[in-house]
Amino acid sequence: MLTAKLHSGQVVSLAETMNKNYLETLRRKEVFYCQTCGEELILRLGEKRIYHFSHLKDSKCLSEYERESDYHLSGKLKLHEWIKSQGFEVEMERYYPEIKQRADLAFTYGQRQYCIEFQCAPISEEVFRRRTKGYQKLAIVPLWILGGKNIQRKHSHKVSLTSFHYLFLKENNLHQIYLPAFCPQTNQYIQLDNLLTPSIRNAYCHFSITQLMEKRMDDFLEPNISNLPPIKDWLRERYRYKMKLLGKRSKETTNFFAEFYSSAINPYYLPPFVGIPLKYSCALETPSFIWQAFIFLKHFHGYEQGRNIYFHDVYTTVLHEIQKERIKRRSLPSIKRNILPFAIEEYLEQLALNNVLQKVKKHHFIINKSMKMANNMEEWIQEDIIFHRGFCKNANKYN
Numbered sequence: 001m002l003t004a005k006l007h008s009g010q011v012v013s014l015a016e017t018m019n020k021n022y023l024e025t026l027r028r029k030e031v032f033y034c035q036t037c038g039e040e041l042i043l044r045l046g047e048k049r050i051y052h053f054s055h056l057k058d059s060k061c062l063s064e065y066e067r068e069s070d071y072h073l074s075g076k077l078k079l080h081e082w083i084k085s086q087g088f089e090v091e092m093e094r095y096y097p098e099i100k101q102r103a104d105l106a107f108t109y110g111q112r113q114y115c116i117e118f119q120c121a122p123i124s125e126e127v128f129r130r131r132t133k134g135y136q137k138l139a140i141v142p143l144w145i146l147g148g149k150n151i152q153r154k155h156s157h158k159v160s161l162t163s164f165h166y167l168f169l170k171e172n173n174l175h176q177i178y179l180p181a182f183c184p185q186t187n188q189y190i191q192l193d194n195l196l197t198p199s200i201r202n203a204y205c206h207f208s209i210t211q212l213m214e215k216r217m218d219d220f221l222e223p224n225i226s227n228l229p230p231i232k233d234w235l236r237e238r239y240r241y242k243m244k245l246l247g248k249r250s251k252e253t254t255n256f257f258a259e260f261y262s263s264a265i266n267p268y269y270l271p272p273f274v275g276i277p278l279k280y281s282c283a284l285e286t287p288s289f290i291w292q293a294f295i296f297l298k299h300f301h302g303y304e305q306g307r308n309i310y311f312h313d314v315y316t317t318v319l320h321e322i323q324k325e326r327i328k329r330r331s332l333p334s335i336k337r338n339i340l341p342f343a344i345e346e347y348l349e350q351l352a353l354n355n356v357l358q359k360v361k362k363h364h365f366i367i368n369k370s371m372k373m374a375n376n377m378e379e380w381i382q383e384d385i386i387f388h389r390g391f392c393k394n395a396n397k398y399n
């Protein structure tokens with residue numbers, strides 16, 4: 001911890017001073033107490049670690065802040081300094097007794113109260129939701145920032161994500177999806193913009209990297225995202241995804257194969273518009289190829305040109321598959337609205353844009369050409385090349 005209470009009730013924050021002489025004198029004169037549990041604390045002024053307060057060994061304090069790493073401590077200090085440099089009053093480790101929570105940082109901007117949770121160690125979704133709700137109960141907006149060391153960048157636009165990362169996914173006013181992170185070692189504020197998620201683990205995004213001190217508060221709270229989703233990066237790897245997915249036997253692919261073989265469909269020959277990148281693909285944990293294939297099977301396969309397709313029916317199909325546990329939703333606690341219907345709507349809109357469907361009006365489409373499957377690999381490859389050429393051209397229009 002970086003703060004402690006004195007006997008007088010005054011709070012000492014190490015964010016205000018790290019002067020060793022001053023702190024040594026203070027340590028001789030004062031007794032320090034934990035703001036959460038009231039137990040006595042030790043002020044540690046060693047050379048190896050960042051100066052901090054810690055509980056006595058046999059402490060019963062349930063404070064989740066005890067196992068703080070230097071990475072976390074220095075992140076808090078740097079974020080504190082940054083908020084101050086933007087001209088705002090900021091409080092380190094503000095304790096809210098009503099909800100028994102202590103925020104890493106708390107500040108006011110405009111008329112609103114905010115708190116920052118700089119999260120470096122994985123926590124469960126339950127803890128994440130509980131803490132978020134606690135702040136909301138007090139009308140405080142929680143701002144979760146992921147510790148940058150948790151980001152596993154694989155290529156310039158590719159990153160590996162776990163369910164822990166997805167807790168941090170947010171939407172700006174324009175409904176662009178992003179993930180905020182900070183690395184105190186490099187002083188970089190790292191924003192993953194416009195995430196596209198073809199599979200459970202992999203995502204494509206733009207890395208917007210700024211030195212923290214150059215980041216403006218308004219752009220942190222409401223980022224202006226100018227990059228388009230990295231669609232081409234996804235498409236470049238589409239064969240590999242499909243092959244990997246179809247070659248693997250897991251619970252989700254077993255259900256998938258059973259369904260498709262019983263309908264006499266070879267999943268390798270599914271049309272190229274099955275498994276396309278979408279802005280809201282993150283709404284589902286199930287790979288895009290699989291959930292889009294279910295839509296194909298129920299609503300498109302074998303039907304002729306002119307058949308009506310209603311958003312509502314397609315959405316109902318997806319909900320039904322979720323109920324049967326053949327499609328899995330993703331939990332996104334930092335995105336306020338339910339984006340699942342928008343993912344389905346986006347899919348139908350994309351199909352219309354690429355002449356697979358024809359749009360009659362909002363939420364009403366008709367099949368534009370009969371949905372025949374390719375008869376052999378050669379035919380399929382031809383279809384795939386033509387479709388994706390058009391898709392890339394249209395992608396810019398759509399954004």
Ligand SMILES: [Zn+2]
Nearest residue numbers: 034036037061
């Ligand atoms: Zn305590």
